[in-house]
Structure formats: C-alpha cells, structure tokens
Amino acid sequence: GQQVMQIPQYQHVQEGEDFTTYCNSSTTLSNIQWYKQRPGGHPVFLIQLVKSGEVKKQKRLTFQFGEAKKNSSLHITATQTTDVGTYFCAGKVDSNYQLIWGAGTKLIIKP
C-alpha cells in the first residue's frame, strides 16, 4: 500500500542546533502537509507544499518538496525550547481524499 516513511524517529539536539526531518513516499504525491504536535497536545497544521521543487519558509522553519514530489523535508535553524514536539508529514495522493501520515519525528532539546 501507499506509505510515507519519515526519519529519524527521534532527534536530540542542544538548544541552538539545527534539526531536520525527512519524508519519503512510495508514490507521487499531489501535495504534502506538515503538522506539529506539542507534548500532550494535538496535531496543528504548519504548511502545505504543492509544487515540484517548492521551498517555503516560516521564520526559522524551511520546508522543501522534492522535484519528483515523492520526498519532503523540514529544517529548523537554531532550535528553541518552543520547537519541542513531534513533527509529522502527511501526503495526499490524487484521487484520494485521505492523508497518508508519516510516523513523526520527535524533537527533544537536551538540557
């Protein structure tokens, strides 16, 4: 079946270091969305990428959608404690209503 693999499962960083999570789909996606879930919270929509090769920025967050529309990444520059949480990618395939969710990458800030 259609899958979206997301790595790594966890990433421990010192505050101020960068963080990156990667998603790879087994099939071409029509778009990909990114969500953030704070500990004890619910997923919150961050952004949607639609175009091949698209790059979008939100302050310290940079989102990329691959040329083949099969992979995507989220990069956070100079992490802060407020960035702690789990980041999910979720891809949409044409002719299908539902999102195919990655397993999430948990960002942990080392004390």
Added chain:
Amino acid sequence: DAGVIQSPRHEVTEMGQEVTLRCKPISGHNSLFWYRQTMMRGLELLIYFNNNVPIDDSGMPEDRFSAKMPNASFSTLKIQPSEPRDSAVYFCASSLFHEQFFGPGTRLTVL
C-alpha cells in the same frame, strides 16, 4: 470560532463497557475524520465522513467500533464492548479544503 470540540477529554472505563466519544466539527467544514493515536501504531485514520456520509471506514478496527454523523455539527465514535487494547488518544478532525483542524482529543483508558 471555538475550533473542533471533543468530549469527554478523559475517559476511564472497565473492559466490556460501552464508550461513546463525541465531536463537534468547525462550523462550515464538510469533512470529518476520526483518528486513533498510540505509541505503538502512531496516528491511524479510523473513518472519514464527507457531507455527513461515511466514505471510508476501512480503518475501523473491528465490529466493536461504530461511528455516526447524524448532522453537520455532530459525530460520535462508539466502542462496544471496550477492551484494554482500545486504550489510546482519539482525535476528531474537520476540514473544508486541505488543512485538517484537530480537536484536543479524548484520552481513553480501558482497565
């Protein structure tokens, strides 16, 4: 707008009991999703409604689970009888276009 509303926020019950989870989507949204989240299995889509009609319930684990959407502003997810392996956080999400808006979730514990 109050966002997606779910009740109860926490539910503790004993094995064999019936559990009913409730969701009020954002007014005007035409799609509603029920998800289950556990550490082991991540975020799983249980059922999807469009314009109050169940479109795909292939994610519903078994016959013990049922969901209804009698009108555009209310949906229920029922588990009867409940089992300890049903313990999880259950999220309801609604959508109009692409972005899904999640409720705060119901944390279900079945003893």
